[in-house]
Amino acid sequence: MRVFVVASFVEALCWFVPRLPIAGESLAASRLEVGLGGKGLNVAVGLHRLGVEVDALIGCGRDEAGERLLRVLSAEGLHTRHVHRFEATSSGRGAGFIAPEGQSAIAVHPGANLLLTPAHVERAAEDLERAQLVYGQFEASVEVLTAAFRRAHARGIPTVLNPSPWQEPPAALRETTHTLVVNEVEASRLLGTAPSSLEALRPSLPALWASWPECQRLVVTAGERGCLAFERDGDALQAPALPVSAVDTVGAGDAFSAGLCAALAEGAPLREALELGNACGAHVAARIGVLEALPRGRPHISSRTR
Known part of the structure; x- marks a missing residue:
């Protein structure tokens, strides 16, 4: 079972505040956490820990953050043959505010993530074409993502898109x-x-369905309300969230995507994929951090999908 991830990498700085600030307001943070992340990196590591073979296409800078990325990938057992380092700009940076109940607000500067080109996709074509699924998100270059999805689609490989941070x-x-x-x-x-x-x-x-002619399903995550899913043939599912005390929701959506993609790549029914996604998301939301919070192995699933 193999997944190709059009990934992203950021050095993330998260401030823990008494509540999310409003426009023009300054708040005192109780602490600062600095770690490595990025929506694509989170999903790639999450998939690998769930037992999936992962190929991740990543752009980073020739800076200390890029060095840390290589060390993390090596420690996780992920290869780096599709990690490209650039002199022209720094690695991506992210900033997050975390409220006591786990709610968050995040801003990301993509940096070197946007220096990847379709040519890098072509260099990774052999690994991409061995995948059972291709995943992408919008911290990566849309041009690169489009090239990867076109190649996957032409070869009948399912694609999963998380259009976040949102753009049309x-x-x-x-x-x-x-x-x-x-x-x-x-x-x-x-x-x-x-x-x-x-x-x-x-x-x-x-x-x-009319504007997304190849899309077969829509999955909507809704935090503590679980998730909703619709299939083009008319079937609909609602999967309740697992009961956890959320302390940090940053990365919970990426953990959900990792669980969902792992199950879909192995051919599991959508019902099971939603349950695994919810379990992975809950596991991360109940812990501080993202990479360190992603489950190692499949977390226990205690709720059933309706």
């Missing part, structure tokens, strides 16, 4: 995406309506 996906991605994974904010922008329930979203689905 170009037609080339809409024509090569098999599964969409979005949170509530992204779902509102994608569908033009708040994803409050299965029934609330149904009227928006025909337009979605």
Whole structure:
């Protein structure tokens, strides 16, 4: 079982604050955590820890953060043949504010992530074409992501897109995406309506399927309310969240994506994929940090999908 990840890497600085600040407000943080992350790196490491063979395409700087990335990948047992280091700019940087209940607000500067080109995808083509699934997100260059999805789609390899941080996906991605994974904010922008329930979203689905002709399923994560999923053939599922005390939700969505993609890559039913995604997301939300919080092995699943 193999997944190719169009990844991203950032050095993340997270401030723990009494509540999320409003515009123009300064708050005193109780502590600062500095670690390595990035949506693509998180998913790649999460997949690997779930027993999946992973090929990750990553851009980073020739800086200390890039050196730390190489050390982390080596310690995790992930190869680095598709990690490209650039002199022109620094590695990506991220900043997050974490409230006591685990809610977060995040900003990312992509840095070297945006220096990858479709030529790097071509160099990785042999590994990409061996994958059972290709995953991508919008901390990577859309141009690179499009090249990877086109190659995967042409060879019948399913693709999973998390369009985060949100931007309007170009037609080339809409024509090569098999599964969409979005949170509530992204779902509102994608569908033009708040994803409050299965029934609330149904009227928006025909337009979605029409503009995303190859998309077979939409998955919407909703934090403590679990997730919703729709398949093009009309089936819909709602998977309740596992009961945990959230302390840091940064990376919980990436952990969900790792669990979802691991299950889909091995051919599991969508029901099982949602359950594993929820279990991985809950595991991270109940712990401080992201890479250090990603589960090693498949976490216990105690809730059943309705």
